[in-house]
Amino acid sequence: KTIAVLPGDGIGPEVTRAAVKVLQTIAMRYGHTFHLKHAAIGGEAVDNYGNPLPQETLEVCDASDAILLGAVGGSKWDQQPSHLRPEKGLLNIRKHFDLFANIRPVKAIPSLLSSSPLKEDVARDVDMVIVRELTSGLYFGEPKRRSDKSAVDTLVYTREEIERVVNQAFEIARTRRGKVTSIDKANVLETSKLWREVVEERKQAYPDIEVEHMLVDSAAMKLITNPRTFDVIVTENMFGDILSDEASVITGSLGMLPSASIRSDGFGMYEPVHGSAPDIAGHNKANPCGAILSAAMMLKHSFGLHSEAMAIEEAVLSVLNDGYCTGDLSAGGKRVVPTETFVTKVIEELE
Amino acid sequence: KTIAVLPGDGIGPEVTRAAVKVLQTIAMRYGHTFHLKHAAIGGEAVDNYGNPLPQETLEVCDASDAILLGAVGGSKWDQQPSHLRPEKGLLNIRKHFDLFANIRPVKAIPSLLSSSPLKEDVARDVDMVIVRELTSGLYFGEPKRRSDKSAVDTLVYTREEIERVVNQAFEIARTRRGKVTSIDKANVLETSKLWREVVEERKQAYPDIEVEHMLVDSAAMKLITNPRTFDVIVTENMFGDILSDEASVITGSLGMLPSASIRSDGFGMYEPVHGSAPDIAGHNKANPCGAILSAAMMLKHSFGLHSEAMAIEEAVLSVLNDGYCTGDLSAGGKRVVPTETFVTKVIEELE
Ligand SMILES: CC(C)[C@H](C(=O)O)[C@@H](O)C(=O)O
Ligand SMILES: CC(C)[C@H](C(=O)O)[C@@H](O)C(=O)O
Numbered sequence: 001k002t003i004a005v006l007p008g009d010g011i012g013p014e015v016t017r018a019a020v021k022v023l024q025t026i027a028m029r030y031g032h033t034f035h036l037k038h039a040a041i042g043g044e045a046v047d048n049y050g051n052p053l054p055q056e057t058l059e060v061c062d063a064s065d066a067i068l069l070g071a072v073g074g075s076k077w078d079q080q081p082s083h084l085r086p087e088k089g090l091l092n093i094r095k096h097f098d099l100f101a102n103i104r105p106v107k108a109i110p111s112l113l114s115s116s117p118l119k120e121d122v123a124r125d126v127d128m129v130i131v132r133e134l135t136s137g138l139y140f141g142e143p144k145r146r147s148d149k150s151a152v153d154t155l156v157y158t159r160e161e162i163e164r165v166v167n168q169a170f171e172i173a174r175t176r177r178g179k180v181t182s183i184d185k186a187n188v189l190e191t192s193k194l195w196r197e198v199v200e201e202r203k204q205a206y207p208d209i210e211v212e213h214m215l216v217d218s219a220a221m222k223l224i225t226n227p228r229t230f231d232v233i234v235t236e237n238m239f240g241d242i243l244s245d246e247a248s249v250i251t252g253s254l255g256m257l258p259s260a261s262i263r264s265d266g267f268g269m270y271e272p273v274h275g276s277a278p279d280i281a282g283h284n285k286a287n288p289c290g291a292i293l294s295a296a297m298m299l300k301h302s303f304g305l306h307s308e309a310m311a312i313e314e315a316v317l318s319v320l321n322d323g324y325c326t327g328d329l330s331a332g333g334k335r336v337v338p339t340e341t342f343v344t345k346v347i348e349e350l351e
Numbered sequence: 352k353t354i355a356v357l358p359g360d361g362i363g364p365e366v367t368r369a370a371v372k373v374l375q376t377i378a379m380r381y382g383h384t385f386h387l388k389h390a391a392i393g394g395e396a397v398d399n400y401g402n403p404l405p406q407e408t409l410e411v412c413d414a415s416d417a418i419l420l421g422a423v424g425g426s427k428w429d430q431q432p433s434h435l436r437p438e439k440g441l442l443n444i445r446k447h448f449d450l451f452a453n454i455r456p457v458k459a460i461p462s463l464l465s466s467s468p469l470k471e472d473v474a475r476d477v478d479m480v481i482v483r484e485l486t487s488g489l490y491f492g493e494p495k496r497r498s499d500k501s502a503v504d505t506l507v508y509t510r511e512e513i514e515r516v517v518n519q520a521f522e523i524a525r526t527r528r529g530k531v532t533s534i535d536k537a538n539v540l541e542t543s544k545l546w547r548e549v550v551e552e553r554k555q556a557y558p559d560i561e562v563e564h565m566l567v568d569s570a571a572m573k574l575i576t577n578p579r580t581f582d583v584i585v586t587e588n589m590f591g592d593i594l595s596d597e598a599s600v601i602t603g604s605l606g607m608l609p610s611a612s613i614r615s616d617g618f619g620m621y622e623p624v625h626g627s628a629p630d631i632a633g634h635n636k637a638n639p640c641g642a643i644l645s646a647a648m649m650l651k652h653s654f655g656l657h658s659e660a661m662a663i664e665e666a667v668l669s670v671l672n673d674g675y676c677t678g679d680l681s682a683g684g685k686r687v688v689p690t691e692t693f694v695t696k697v698i699e700e701l702e
Pocket of ligand 2: 187188217438441442592
């Protein structure tokens with residue numbers, strides 16, 4: 001298998017390095033061969049190629065079976081015009097490879113609940129997966145333009161765009177507790193009415209799945225007051241951006257969270273949920289778990305290597321349970337270690 | 352002063368009745384005359400007039416100096432076509448009276464922190480005001496239509512629409528800690544770029560105010576992890592809908608929160624943040640504080656009656672501090688009383 005490795009900016013390179021080490025350990029232990037090809041994206045690519053997603057990078061990804069991404073962005077590039085901003089690389093790669101479903105599991109880890117901003121009895125046992133539509137909606141709809149006097153963005157969805165991401169959510173729910181919460185704003189938006197209609201249609205094909213519709217404002221409350229109520233959430237691009245970030249902090253372990261952005265044929269891009277955190281970049285302090293667990297998601301989703309993925313997840317949990325963590329999780333009498341020490345311990349577990 | 356009273360659906364009538372009693376007590380004690388004119392809105396109006404915002408109601412409001420609203424909506428009307436749904440009455444009245452700024456204070460009440468889903472040291476001392484643009488953006492932009500195959504909504508803002516709500520936020524910040532956080536998605540949306548530009552321009556006129564820009568996804572996290580960081584938030588309609596509901600639960604006292612929807616000349620509509628809660632309607636259980644404190648906001652914003660408003664706020668706090676509350680706030684050894692008992696105690700305080 002060939003993996004395109006795009007470290008990106010800020011702490012991207014150091015957490016990606018951690019994930020790569022873990023993948024190499026897995027390859028050795030289980031007798032796989034992973035060809036790793038590095039390429040540039042984001043701010044680094046703007047600096048070196050004048051393009052946040054250079055042609056060279058697209059070619060490397062095209063010739064790969066999956067993409068492992070670190071993080072992009074940083075205030076250094078904040079004043080650039082849109083087409084030279086790091087985020088544009090991310091938006092373009094999603095669109096180029098048609099990565100229409102962004103999948104983010106959020107699971108409470110008992111030993112980390114003391115870092116949660118929520119009361120422990122609210123955050124305990126949270127276990128949900130958010131499926132966000134990633135290649136349409138307000139992000140890409142046309143017209144999208146501005147003059148000095150006004151500006152316009154367009155929220156547009158086709159039935160097919162909704163169907164495929166909703167199917168994805170139903171499939172995931174089948175492997176879990178069997179409940180899908182579809183989030184929209186059907187009391188105001190036409191796109192949400194279509195969304196709701198498609199969910200109602202698709203659920204006919206999944207009689208085993210319980211379906212619930214929820215308004216986005218109400219969901220923003222429920223994620224805090226009663227997060228255990230959710231199993232699989234499915235929603236459109238902009239709502240998904242907001243709600244998945246909201247959900248990412250409720251268990252107190254943002255730095256732990258992985259994500260996958262996939263299309264139907266198994267190809268996908270895997271990246272930690274956290275950002276590039278330029279303030280701590282290069283200090284050997286970043287939490288490598290988000291990246292490591294993203295590599296595990298890659299093994300599972302893109303390569304079908306389930307036991308290997310599970311081995312990684314167990315190794316990470318076991319190091320955490322031994323009381324080690326990085327600085328972001330210091331609450332509750334844990335032993336804070338540098339990134340590299342944490343990674344070494346994970347690798348020892350795996351060996 | 353003439354006040355249009357629109358009780359609406361669910362618990363709307365009982366909480367509005369509470370607010371009206373309080374206003375009558377204030378009128379007596381301070382020697383004011385309030386003319387109260389009742390009219391229908393929402394589901395009740397759909398049932399009785401076939402229109403969620405009947406002409407009669409518009410005429411009553413037109414002839415008033417302010418509007419006091421209870422709540423609208425209920426599953427009873429969920430299957431109706433859009434123009435016969437209770438929410439449509441709300442959207443139409445906002446647009447009809449050009450109520451462009453929705454103002455929602457969120458303030459932690461020490462004795463209620465035990466009801467918060469957040470850890471008490473996270474929620475303690477939270478004190479913010481959210482200013483949401485209320486008459487433009489995705490809610491009203493054209494084209495807005497759907498076919499069987501696709502649907503479209505339009506997010507459009509003019510410079511003037513942004514300016515007036517941003518000015519409002521700056522003015523409010525002047526009366527508080529002097530900080531404005533403007534929330535947008537300027538890394539993706541053209542409307543957000545214009546929004547950010549207008550905020551940068553307008554801040555020239557308010558050199559005393561500290562201005563911060565924040566992306567909406569990041570704000571959804573910060574509201575939970577560090578809500579004390581906010582003083583005044585200003586944002587567009589859809590983001591404001593989501594973030595203000597998210598913010599409304601962090602202090603554990605959704606039932607306490609008031610709101611104002613105003614235009615520049617002082618005319619405004621005042622309503623509790625909570626919904627119509629049909630499940631508890633008529634049971635004498637609803638928390639009347641949101642409605643009562645909305646009446647206080649009306650006295651302050653629309654009528655300039657500051658000491659009267661403060662008297663109401665103090666009376667409510669004092670009853671809470673005596674240990675009384677309604678069922679929604681029962682955590683932490685409080686004495687749960689029926690709505691009417693709570694109101695009587697507030698009125699005794701005022702007398
Ligand atoms: C960087 C930005 C364009 C991106 C998004 O809004 O999709 C990010 O917030 C994310 O969620 O991956
Ligand atoms: C009922 C609905 C249309 C409304 C809105 O989205 O504005 C409500 O959620 C609110 O925030 O007042």
